[in-house]
Amino acid sequence: RLQERFETLFKKIKGQGKLTEENIKEALRDVRIALLEADVNYKVVKDFLEKVKEKAIGQGVLTSITPGQLFIKIVYDELTQLLGSSHSPLNLGGPPPHPIMLIGLQGSGKTTTAGKLALFLRKKGKRPLLISTDTRRPAAMEQLKKISSQIDVPFFSFEGQKDPLSICKDARQYAIKTYSDVLIFDTAGRLHIDEDLLEELVEQKKAISPCEVLLTVDGMTGQDALNIAKAFDEKIGVTGFILTKMDGDARGGAALSIKAVTGKPIKFIGTGEKLDCLEQFHPERIASRILG
Amino acid sequence: AALKGPLDENTLREIEEALILSDCGVETSTRLVEKLKEAWKKGHLKDPKDVKKVLREIIGEILKSVERPLRIDNYRPFTILTLGVNGVGKTTTVAKIGKALISDGKKVLFGACDTFRAAAIEQLSEWAERLGAEIVKHKEGSDPAAVAYDAIKAASARNVDVVILDTAGRLHTKSNLIEEMKKIKRVIARETGSGPHETLLILDATNGQNAIQQVKSFHEALTVSGLAITKLDGTAKGGFILPVSELFKIPIRYICVGEKLEDLLPFSAEEFSKALLE
Numbered sequence: 313r314l315q316e317r318f319e320t321l322f323k324k325i326k327g328q329g330k331l332t333e334e335n336i337k338e339a340l341r342d343v344r345i346a347l348l349e350a351d352v353n354y355k356v357v358k359d360f361l362e363k364v365k366e367k368a369i370g371q372g373v374l375t376s377i378t379p380g381q382l383f384i385k386i387v388y389d390e391l392t393q394l395l396g397s398s399h400s401p402l403n404l405g406g407p408p409p410h411p412i413m414l415i416g417l418q419g420s421g422k423t424t425t426a427g428k429l430a431l432f433l434r435k436k437g438k439r440p441l442l443i444s445t446d447t448r449r450p451a452a453m454e455q456l457k458k459i460s461s462q463i464d465v466p467f468f469s470f471e472g473q474k475d476p477l478s479i480c481k482d483a484r485q486y487a488i489k490t491y492s493d494v495l496i497f498d499t500a501g502r503l504h505i506d507e508d509l510l511e512e513l514v515e516q517k518k519a520i521s522p523c524e525v526l527l528t529v530d531g532m533t534g535q536d537a538l539n540i541a542k543a544f545d546e547k548i549g550v551t552g553f554i555l556t557k558m559d560g561d562a563r564g565g566a567a568l569s570i571k572a573v574t575g576k577p578i579k580f581i582g583t584g585e586k587l588d589c590l591e592q593f594h595p596e597r598i599a600s601r602i603l604g
Numbered sequence: 605a606a607l608k609g610p611l612d613e614n615t616l617r618e619i620e621e622a623l624i625l626s627d628c629g630v631e632t633s634t635r636l637v638e639k640l641k642e643a644w645k646k647g648h649l650k651d652p653k654d655v656k657k658v659l660r661e662i663i664g665e666i667l668k669s670v671e672r673p674l675r676i677d678n679y680r681p682f683t684i685l686t687l688g689v690n691g692v693g694k695t696t697t698v699a700k701i702g703k704a705l706i707s708d709g710k711k712v713l714f715g716a717c718d719t720f721r722a723a724a725i726e727q728l729s730e731w732a733e734r735l736g737a738e739i740v741k742h743k744e745g746s747d748p749a750a751v752a753y754d755a756i757k758a759a760s761a762r763n764v765d766v767v768i769l770d771t772a773g774r775l776h777t778k779s780n781l782i783e784e785m786k787k788i789k790r791v792i793a794r795e796t797g798s799g800p801h802e803t804l805l806i807l808d809a810t811n812g813q814n815a816i817q818q819v820k821s822f823h824e825a826l827t828v829s830g831l832a833i834t835k836l837d838g839t840a841k842g843g844f845i846l847p848v849s850e851l852f853k854i855p856i857r858y859i860c861v862g863e864k865l866e867d868l869l870p871f872s873a874e875e876f877s878k879a880l881l882e
């Protein structure tokens with residue numbers, strides 16, 4: 313639809329031969345609105361439009377495409393490039409066992425995604441172990457335990473244990489018993505502004521020394537996505553994102569915000585409640601979804 | 605009339621930015637800034653400090669019309685059906701509302717109608733146990749409408765004042781899940797004659813513009829009678845309730861500000877508009 317809008321906007325410059333600051337002004341405004349409606353953060357939109365302006369101005373329009381087509385291509389290509397590579401694999405380098413930590417806001421999909429990752433890795437011939445360190449949420453351990461049995465993956469936790477740190481330390485022993493080579497740690501949801509709980513996560517990370525710290529971000533997240541990603545990355549250190557609940561109709565602008573503010577890659581997309589609903593991140597698909 | 609005085613284009617742009625950053629959406633933010641301009645031209649803004657105050661009043665006025673608390677009366681058992689997309693805080697909010705009503709002297713019964721998600725029934729059961737409240741539940745995988753039916757039957761038999769039904773998270777785009785909710789509603793209507801007396805849609809303050817689509821789809825399919833906004837203890841402002849209030853006029857019953865049972869507050873237009881511009 314943006315493309316049709318651009319066709320109309322650029323009809324008048326068809327004869328002019330190239331894109332100028334003046335003739336792309338309105339089109340840039342339309343892109344701005346589209347991105348903001350898609351939940352891309354205000355500041356990220358501002359920077360993005362600057363980049364598009366740089367790329368667009370002075371571009372000669374060939375006779376083979378319309379100026380509208382050229383402009384949308386510039387926007388689409390820039391967005392795709394900023395969203396990152398479609399091939400950011402899990403870092404499972406070095407000798408096993410490889411610990412993975414799942415962190416994120418309350419309800420963002422950590423526990424379910426832990427199960428999805430375990431199934432994904434089991435299908436690839438790995439021997440994952442699912443570990444719950446959520447000592448706070450009612451029936452959190454039960455939830456991951458049930459998920460583990462659904463996908464035939466061993467589960468470890470300590471019902472009644474109040475301290476997530478001791479679960480982290482005991483998990484390694486259990487992993488040896490079960491010959492597990494990937495340890496997937498689920499953590500309790502927390503706010504990115506809760507100093508005590510962020511500190512708890514720092515301690516957990518020290519005890520686990522993970523090769524991946526994955527932040528689950530709800531695909532419906534709005535402007536706040538930038539603050540969330542920035543805070544977790546600065547305080548804990550994030551190695552990648554998993555954008556969840558993308559099977560809805562949210563445009564997913566949060567994807568650009570989190571990538572832009574941290575530079576860290578989006579590694580997977582959650583596309584459903586079932587445990588096989590985990591997909592590789594495709595920047596072109598997310599780009600066209602964001603542009604609407 | 606020429607714009608003179610403290611309100612300049614820069615200030616207006618900053619205000620628009622703040623509103624957009626609060627998830628009010630581009631359309632609403634632009635329109636609110638236009639209203640400020642009008643107020644300025646009319647001379648209602650003499651002092652730069654007035655800008656925030658006038659904006660708060662404009663926003664407060666929009667929200668005042670949806671500040672209508674939930675009144676538990678007229679029906680027994682008063683049946684509250686909760687719904688919302690995945691992970692917004694339905695189960696926790698069900699427990700919080702239960703606690704508030706119990707503190708109010710009401711006898712509450714929970715219905716564990718999320719028969720789908722792993723350990724959903726256990727999660728609500730634990731809350732019920734902490735509150736000393738009754739709960740009706742079936743096995744995982746059973747029909748949620750059957751649980752609703754049993755909960756209402758049990759409530760009538762045990763002299764319960766309020767039944768609160770927790771349901772599975774569902775994206776508004778999944779037609780089979782919308783149909784499931786319609787069926788639950790039909791069963792409740794048949795069993796109570798007048799229910800559900802409140803169809804409460806729960807929204808997550810960290811969501812962006814998709815919240816508007818959630819309200820639209822759920823309201824069109826199921827007729828929502830109340831809203832609750834969760835996770836306002838984070839940094840997200842939940843500004844989408846401005847366009848939501850203008851478009852759908854659904855009363856906002858509660859806001860939630862944390863994970864504990866006491867983190868439930870009745871919605872206040874004045875408090876919300878103040879917090880929005882902080």
Ligand SMILES: Nc1nc2c(ncn2[C@@H]2O[C@H](COP(=O)(O)OP(=O)(O)OP(=O)(O)O)[C@@H](O)[C@H]2O)c(=O)[nH]1
Binds near residue numbers: 425582
């Ligand atoms: N539709 C859909 N639902 C999802 C997806 N990922 C997770 N969910 C659902 O989102 C809800 C929350 O998921 P959880 O895994 O419990 O989230 P969490 O981050 O562990 O929550 P806390 O531990 O309370 O912080 C559940 O209903 C999940 O089934 C997804 O990709 N799509």
Ligand SMILES: Nc1nc2c(ncn2[C@@H]2O[C@H](COP(=O)(O)OP(=O)(O)OP(=O)(O)O)[C@@H](O)[C@H]2O)c(=O)[nH]1
Binds near residue numbers: 838
């Ligand atoms: N910070 C904060 N967390 C909340 C609030 N309300 C709920 N939560 C947390 O959000 C997470 C999800 O809550 P649930 O009650 O399981 O959400 P739900 O909508 O029932 O999830 P599903 O049934 O899986 O769709 C839990 O970790 C809650 O403790 C709130 O107001 N503030």
Ligand SMILES: [Mg+2]
Binds near residue numbers: 422423446452500501
């Ligand atoms: Mg969890």
Ligand SMILES: [Mg+2]
Binds near residue numbers: 695696724772
């Ligand atoms: Mg629930």
